[in-house]
Amino acid sequence: MTRILLPTDFSDNSFKAISYGLSLFKEEPCTFYLLNTYMPPVYHTEYLLGSPGQIGLGDMIREESKKNLKELKEKLETEFKNPLHTFITHSAFNMLTEEVSHMTEAEEIDLVIMGTQGATGAEEILFGTNTVHTIRKSKCPVLAIPQGYDYKPPKSILFPTDYEVSYSEKKISALLQITKKQDATVHVMHVFTQLELDSDQLTNQNTLKGILGKNGIFHEVENDEIITAINKFQEHITVDMLVMIQNKHTFMERLFIEPTIKKIGFHVKVPFMVIPQP
Numbered sequence: 001m002t003r004i005l006l007p008t009d010f011s012d013n014s015f016k017a018i019s020y021g022l023s024l025f026k027e028e029p030c031t032f033y034l035l036n037t038y039m040p041p042v043y044h045t046e047y048l049l050g051s052p053g054q055i056g057l058g059d060m061i062r063e064e065s066k067k068n069l070k071e072l073k074e075k076l077e078t079e080f081k082n083p084l085h086t087f088i089t090h091s092a093f094n095m096l097t098e099e100v101s102h103m104t105e106a107e108e109i110d111l112v113i114m115g116t117q118g119a120t121g122a123e124e125i126l127f128g129t130n131t132v133h134t135i136r137k138s139k140c141p142v143l144a145i146p147q148g149y150d151y152k153p154p155k156s157i158l159f160p161t162d163y164e165v166s167y168s169e170k171k172i173s174a175l176l177q178i179t180k181k182q183d184a185t186v187h188v189m190h191v192f193t194q195l196e197l198d199s200d201q202l203t204n205q206n207t208l209k210g211i212l213g214k215n216g217i218f219h220e221v222e223n224d225e226i227i228t229a230i231n232k233f234q235e236h237i238t239v240d241m242l243v244m245i246q247n248k249h250t251f252m253e254r255l256f257i258e259p260t261i262k263k264i265g266f267h268v269k270v271p272f273m274v275i276p277q278p
Contacts, residue, residue, distance in 0.1 A: 001029050001030065001031055002025060002028055002029070002030045002031075002110050002111070002177070003030070003031050003033070003107060003108060003109050003110050003111075004021055004025065004030055004031070004032050004033070004109070004110060004111050004112075004113060005032075005033045005035060005100065005103055005104065005107070005109045005111070005112045005113070006018045006021060006032055006033065006034050006035065006112075006113055006114070007035045007036075007037070007096060007100060007112070007114045007130075007134075008034060008035065008036055008069075008072060009036065010036070010068050010072065011115070013115040013116075013147050013148075014114070014115045015072075016115060016145060016147070016148065016149065016150075017113055017114055017115035017145035018032075018034075018072075018076065018113070019151065020113065020145045020149065020151045020271065021113040021143070021145075022076065022080050022082065022085065023151040024151070024154070024178070025085075026080075026082060026084075027084070027181065028084060028181070029084045029085075030084065030085050030086070031085075031086045031087075031088060032076075032085060032086070032087050032088070033087075033088050033089075033090055033103060033107060033109070034069055034072055034073060034076075034087060034088070034089045034090065035090045035091075035092070035099060035100070035103060036065045036068065036069055036089075036090075036091050036092075037091075037092045037093075037094050037095065037096045037099045038061050038062065038064075038065050038091070038092075038093060039093070039094075039095070062091060062093065065091040066089070066091045069089035069090075069091055070089065072089075073087045073089055090103065096130050096133075096134065097130065097133040097134050097137050100112060100134050100137075100138060101137055101138070101139070104138060104139055104140050105139065109140050110140060110141075110173075110174065111140060111141050111142075111143060111174055112134065112138055112140060112141070112142045112143070113142075113143045113145065114130075114131060114134065114142065114143075114144060114145070115131075115144070115145050115146075115147060116131050116144045116145060116146050116147060116268075116272075131144050135246070135274045136246075138274075138276055139276055140174075140276065141174040141175075141273055141274065141275045141276065142273070142274050143174075143271055143272070143273045144268075144271065144272045144273075144274070145271050146268060146269055146270065146271070146272075149269075149270070149271065152240060153182050153184075153240070154178060154182055154184055154240040154241040154271065155182055155183075155184050155185065155240055156184065156185055156187065156237065156238050156239055156240050156241075157175070157178070157179065157184050157185065157186045157187065157239070157240065157241045157242075157243055158187050158189060158230065158233060158234070158237075158239045158241070158242050158243070159175070159186050159187065159188050159189065159243045159244070160189045160190075160191070160226060160229070160230060160242075160244055161188060161189070161190060161208075161244075161245070162190065162191070162201075163190060163197060163200075163201035163202075163204045163205050163208075164200075164201065164204075165204065165245055165277065166203075166204055166207065167204055167207050167208045167211060168207075168211075169211055171245075171275070172211070172245075172275060174273065174275060175243050175273065175275065176211070178241070179212070179215050180215075183215070184215060184240075184241075185215060185216075185217055186212050186215055186216050186217070186243075187217050187219060187233070187237060187239070188208060188212070188216055188217065188218045188219065189219045189221055189229065189230070189233055190205075190218070190219065190220055190221070191221055191222075191223060191224060191226055191229050192220045192221060192222060192223055193223050205218075219233075221233065230242070239270055240270055240271075241270055241271045241272070241273065242268060242270055242271070242272045242273070243272075243273040243274075243275065244272075244273070244274055244275070245274075245275045245276075245277065246274050246275065246276045246277055
């Protein structure tokens with residue numbers, strides 16, 4: 001039984017992300033946790049002290065959250081009609097990233113699926129703040145779905161790596177689960193530098209080849225910035241999903257702290273899974 005956490009703010013964007021998750025795992029028994037977190041719009045000293053103007057505000061917001069979750073659950077059960085899928089709703093007075101961390105551990109979550117659109121709606125913002133913080137703090141894989149992305153089976157998966165991390169079936173189990181179910185091709189992309197792979201990198205590469213088997217195709221691409229290399233790769237081979245390991249040696253941290261994503265021209269148009277380092 002796969003356990004998947006689906007944060008929602010009841011927007012069209014989050015519904016699209018949830019729909020993607022239900023379609024991706026339509027043939028697998030799953031428990032989906034529908035999560036909505038809320039904070040009162042005036043969350044400060046007056047609220048904490050229970051001033052007359054704020055009394056009951058939290059109760060109203062909580063009830064609205066629970067009502068919306070119940071309606072969302074009923075909508076999903078009606079539209080998807082999948083006997084393999086069970087839905088559990090969870091409403092919490094908390095910051096989203098904190099509640100995701102708590103639920104991931106408490107419910108032994110295997111995967112978080114969420115939409116990516118930032119609150120600004122600006123196209124040059126790659127991920128919204130919530131998505132970035134969730135990816136950085138999550139102890140389990142996070143699959144971020146771009147705004148407006150319609151589900152298509154991920155038959156072609158791009159997996160950039162520098163071979164600096166060791167691989168095991170357990171570590172990349174989320175990737176393997178999707179790969180095997182879809183009989184997908186995983187394009188492992190290594191950006192070639194003038195240096196030969198060292199012994200550890202060669203070991204990691206061979207381990208990955210053994211794990212992926214016939215589903216893996218290995219590419220050495222010219223010495224570019226990783227972001228440029230990903231963009232160039234997608235010009236030649238259709239990619240349905242991008243998967244990376246959260247690794248201090250990779251560009252992930254730079255990507256998240258870069259002040260103007262637009263200037264580095266990196267726009268993820270396909271679902272993007274980030275696997276944390278244990």
